Amino acid sequence: MRTKSILIVDDEPRTRQGLKTMLEKWGAGRYRIMTADNGQDALLTLAETAIDLMITDIRMPEISGLSLAAQIKENPALHQPSIILISGYAEFDYAQQAIQLGVVNYLLKPISKDKLIEAVEQALEAGEERSRVGMMRKFVDPQLLDSNVNNANLSESVRDALTYMEEHIERTVTLREVADHVHLNASYFSVLFKEQLKMTFSEFVARTKLQKAKEMLLTTKLPISEIAERVGYQTAKYFNKVFKEYEGQSPGQYRSGLTGEPSDVQ
Template sequence: MRSRTILIVDDEPRSREGMKKILEVWAAGHYEILTASNGISAMEILEEIPVELMISDIRMPGISGLSLVSQIRDKKIQRQPSVILISGHAEFEYAQQAIQLSVVEYLLKPASREKLITSVENALKAGEEQEHIGFMRKMADPQLMAIRDEDAALSDPVRQAIDYVEMHIEEAISLQEVAGLVHLNGSYFSSLFKEQCQMNFSEYVARRKLQKAKELLLKTNLPIAEIASLTGYQTVKYFNKLFKEYEGMSPGQYRSSMRNGTEANIQ
């Protein structure tokens, strides 16, 4: 697991070191606190190290804090950090531009210890939420999401079948078994499910199992054989074959490619 990092960018040594000391005590070793005296040095760090949060002064010689944030948003760096901007001037124009650049907090100097820590905690929390949303969106199966969005329009038997799949994802699930549970014959249940979900029941089960497998691949370090078993597949060979059909790559390749991207910190 990579270390978590907060970057402070301020051309005033006293301000920069003061914030660093406050945050080092607060972090208690859970975050590495790095500093940069200008925007150029900050960009070099950001291009080399994934940074969770950047705290930057707005008024700096050369590259201003706002220009620095704008450059970060335009670049494909390892991670887009949450940002807190600090200014000694309460100028509305700064605040406006900060909002447009998706800056999480805008503080006025001198910021108290309590205000700085509260802002850092809020910014880190907001960053985690955005990262999780982006992660889930990237991993999600669009066709499963479409069914979820139309939940209110589904009939009771179809909804019950979907709930059953959720509760028994680690088991082998057959159409006939589920049709019996919802008190319909297999043929009618199959037609009803396909009509309402735009896919047949066996495809839905496969997609939902693979969705669960993707979650396990990224959120755990479980062996692929165990993940296959936990999603109801008796053989790894069949699990790998099905996964590749739907995802275009093997489970191992999927895990590596996603973890080497923006989701590298998922545990």
């Protein structure tokens, strides 16, 4: 697992070093503590390094802490850390702007060790939650979200069918099998399903299986052949083919592109 990085940005050497020393003692080697003495250097660091948390003074020459936070937020190419602002002034306008920029905490100097550590722990936790949400968005199929899968207005037959399909995702289920399970004629069930879910039965099955597969590709180290089996594909080759049709890339490319790890199927 990557060591988390904390960047301290302050033009005052004593403050910068004092914060660094406190965090190094608290972190006991668990975190990489970096420093920058101005906003421009901080931006260069963020362009090159995955920073998890940035602690920056508000009042700095050239690029203020607020301006720095705004530039980071406006530039998706930069790593997007959680941000703590520090200031020697209790000014409402600063706090208000900080909230608008999504800053997770606002500390007044002089900063006690306890308050600093509490703020850092909260900010790192907020960053982890943001990462989890971001990860979820990477494998959720927007067309499944746009369907009525969670709609209370779905007929009882279709809701029962969805439950049955979910419970048997590890194997191939046919339209006729599901129609028989909900005691409907297969042709009628096919029409009803498409009308309520806004996609055909076969497309829904494929998208549901691939969404589950993407979740496993991102959150586990399971071989792709095993993931294919767990979502009901008899061969990794066919799974690879279907995945490419829907995602425009192979399962291996999808995994390595998002996790940076090499994969066993390309």
